[in-house]
Amino acid sequence: MTPATGRELEPLRSGSTGSANVSVPITFIVPSRGWVPLKLGELWDYRELLYFLTWREIKVRYKQTVLGVGWAIIQPLSTMLIFSLFFGKLAKIPSDHIPYPLFAMAGLVPWTFFANGLSQSANSIVTSSNLISKVYFPRIAIPLAEILSGAVDFAISFVLLLGMMAYYHQAPSLRCIYLPLFFLLAFVTALGVGLWLSALNVEYRDVRYTIPFLTQFWMFATPIVYPSSLLHGAWRVAYGLNPMVGVVEGFRWALVGTETAPGPMIAVSSSAAVLILAGGAFYFRRMEKSFADVV
């Protein structure tokens, strides 16, 4: 029997008095060593809880605020305005032949989803310490709920983006059927990094303080302010190791139709994202068993 915690079986109980064939789940509790299987099936069992945790995040976020959901738009909107003024007008950075504000916004919308998901999930395990020390459920639901709740903000700012496209008379290209794929890539990246950071933060509390610096640095390593066409050849492919490069460029390409086709860069980005997610998931599961003791 491989050591694992909380593995559930469904044996048929034959020979019991009264109700035959009543299956009763048996939970085995054993110490586990080292790497632990992901047990995604269990997460599916707890999908209702995941829904409630996400719903709670969304509902509570804008309660008792004056602007309410407007806050979802203000962050990317104000950033876009500043960028358009300083990088677009004054520094005259090229923008792949579309108006700079649109260029910046198309990058900011998926970026904001990623960055907010990241910063909220990084500290999520620590702030949910009361839940973790009192109730059992797959802990992965906590950072997952944080990132999922950002999808609502994403949807709202996406509507704003569509509005901007209308303003600039830019019709959406036919390639916008690929948009969900790039959103998924952003989600996978956010979740992967979020899992790493939230698990690390439980043990090393200063991880939380690196988040603002990390997102700032990461933003400039992503082609939001500038186009990736500034890089050429092998550099471009290496640049794709930042999964958000694939997300932002792909998002822009699919929606607005920039001339820069992502190509091999996307492949590199996607592989990087999947690797980060897999690594994050296993690391998180390995550390999960000590969360309740340390948090």
Next chain:
Amino acid sequence: MSEIAIRVENLGKQYRIGALQQGGEHFSYKSLRDSIARAASAPFRGRDKAAARERTIWALRDVSFEVTRGEIVGVIGRNGAGKSTLLKILSRITEPSEGHAEIHGRTGSLLEVGTGFHPELTGRDNVYLNGSILGMKHAEIARQFDAIVAFAEVEKFIDTPVKHYSSGMYLRLAFAVAAHLQTEVLLVDEVLAVGDLQFQEKCLGKMRDVASAGRTVLFVSHSISSVQRLCNRALLFSGGRLTLDSSPEAAIAEYIGGHLEATYIEAPSASQPVITRAALLLQDQTLLLSVEFQSPFPLSPPVLSFVMHNSLGAPVFGTHNYADPTSPAVPAASAGRFEIAIPAGNFRPDRYLFSLQLSDLYTDHCAREMALQIDLTGNVGGELPPQFFGNIYLPTTWSYEAMDPKPTS
């Protein structure tokens, strides 16, 4: 046919207690800075293992027992004995360090009421949220919603944000959700120790219903009366080990005071007043308490208080020589002996514990909780009625006359 609901074998849990170099008992958070610095200096540190070694304690060691379906088992023990750790392991919140356990059937854990309650959400939202956290499905919660709200008696406020609830309403609602869990196995950790007496009675009643429905309950509690009333079996934990697995009465007796005596002796001190000797003696229908004290400076005047507690720890009677008019005035002194005669004829047969305190007019000097115990068994008074409530019988007189009923509508 009895089926196993819970089986625990050689369960053990080890905790780290902070690095010695940090001093103190608290587990301090690691920081990346420290870890990197320590890793960088590792080749230079050589065999300096002592500084890096962390103390460990076994919160649980070698625990084995079985619970069959339908049993209600109480778990008692002092603070730090390992009771909550056991429940945490069985609830899969933390992992055992050794041994294993199995639970047959769905498990519901009540380690706290109101887990996950968010103050900004309404009562209704929180019922669904909390129910989901406890493991109930949405359909199940919807089905039981009215029963939950009725039990909590908060119908009028169910759509108000919970932050506006009084603490009583909050607790009632939180407990109501937990009380409607339909799992086969329930693990309960001292959650009944909240709320006012009336609420606690309600919770106890609900727990009794749960128990009689054939579900298995493992119930950690400090309330000895709850354990007595609900459980048919009790596990006594001490220092992380299971020391007794027996009837509630036996376990409680062992828990309260296998080690308490009717005599108490302590050495006098050069720095502060001390009760040096105390003894209890039952003579006919009188309880004689004698207390000697010694103090490095004169107490003016010495004041001796005592409080009698019943076996549940509830105070039953107490007084001190300064308040009691029957006591002679005591002049200032550095050493002395009090002899107190307490009429014992009206006490319920029970085990009684005495707490003593030595003070002077303004300062408390020496307090000894539950220092002495004595069993007043049999019928000390000889003429106590078989049934009354409380520990002291007061000879009440009753009279009655019939009346004509008044019209009601």
